[in-house]
Amino acid sequence: MTGYAHKLLLGGKGQPVTMTALTNNETRPVLRTAYQKSIAAYWNAERDPVNMRLGAVDGLYHHHYGIGDVDPSVWEGPEKTRDERVIVELHRLESAQSEYLLDHLDGVTPEDRLLDAGSGRGGTSFMANKKFGCQVDGVTISSTQVEFANNQAADRRVADKVKFHYRNMLDTGFESGSMRAIWTNETTMYVDLFEAFKEFSRLLKFGGRYVCITGCYNDLTGGRSKAVIQIDERYTCNVHARSEYFRALAANNLVPINVVDLTAATIPYWELRAKSTVATGVESAFLTAYREGSFHYLLIAADRT
Ligand SMILES: C[S@@+](CC[C@H](N)C(=O)[O-])C[C@H]1O[C@@H](n2cnc3c(N)ncnc32)[C@H](O)[C@@H]1O
Helix, strand or coil: CCCCCEEEEECCCCCEEEEECCECCCCCECCCCHHHHHHHHHHHHCCCHHHHHHHCCCCCCCCCCCCCCCCHHHHCCCHHHHHHHHHHHHHHHHHHHHHHHHHCCCCCCCCCEEEEECCCCCHHHHHHHHHHCCEEEEEECCHHHHHHHHHHHHHCCCCCCEEEEECECCECCCCCCCEEEEEEECCHHHCCHHHHHHHHHHHEEEEEEEEEEEEEECHHHCCCCHHHHHHHHHHCCCCCEHHHHHHHHHCCCEEEEEEEECHHHHHHHHHHHHCCCCCCCCHHHHHHHHHHCCEEEEEEEEEEC
């Protein structure tokens, strides 16, 4: 059997129950380490209003941050509806971030196949399918997110083209050279970059594109600042140094074609979020880290050579 294995078991009343086994192939588990198990548990339990309320605006659920200027009219108009205006505006900025990422996937055609590595609830995958008309596969180690996103795909009537899988991006089980492009939207802080880029390099066709949006710490400031450590602690993640990205890309035949510092472009999102009813408390750490220069919000686009 290819893909992750299914077993038919007998349920409490003797009914067959379909169980998804914890493997993406016959022998290797999806979650290999205690760290990965804790990340999966975090995302399985996550129901944060900053994600759920924003996603409910138009059914595109994201777990990443926004870019672009805030429309000042959000503060005008009746106070009673201000909260709703802020939610819609935050969602517009996070979708603008996805759109910006997808603009860096070069020359994708409807015949191509794309991989969303760490796909969350699927927002960027649906936008990619709408933009390019092609097949998109998303992988995440949260089984709750897989179920949520596949239900979304069915509701949107794109389940034949957009599919979410309970798989580890470090060992996806997909065929070598099968992907025209791969992106990671705020997911690389959960993985070893050399391992991840090795897998992406294997999956990409020659000339295929990899695009990453990520927060990374500034090598020039000499390690993780206190604010960066607070971000790591909040998300149980491991923010990498800026230099680490380029070392890991070079080691895996991924040659940068575009590097964009989005730090200034994301600050308005954080300022708006800090004043919103969906603030989570992490806003001050992000704003401090960006403003003091210890942390960058980067887009990196690279080609598989
Ligand atoms: C901050 S969320 C970003 C989700 C999505 N990219 C978005 O922009 O909405 C991080 C995602 O990475 C996933 N993730 C973390 N480690 C992973 C791994 N080793 N393999 C696959 N997914 C992983 C999590 O399950 C979660 O879906």
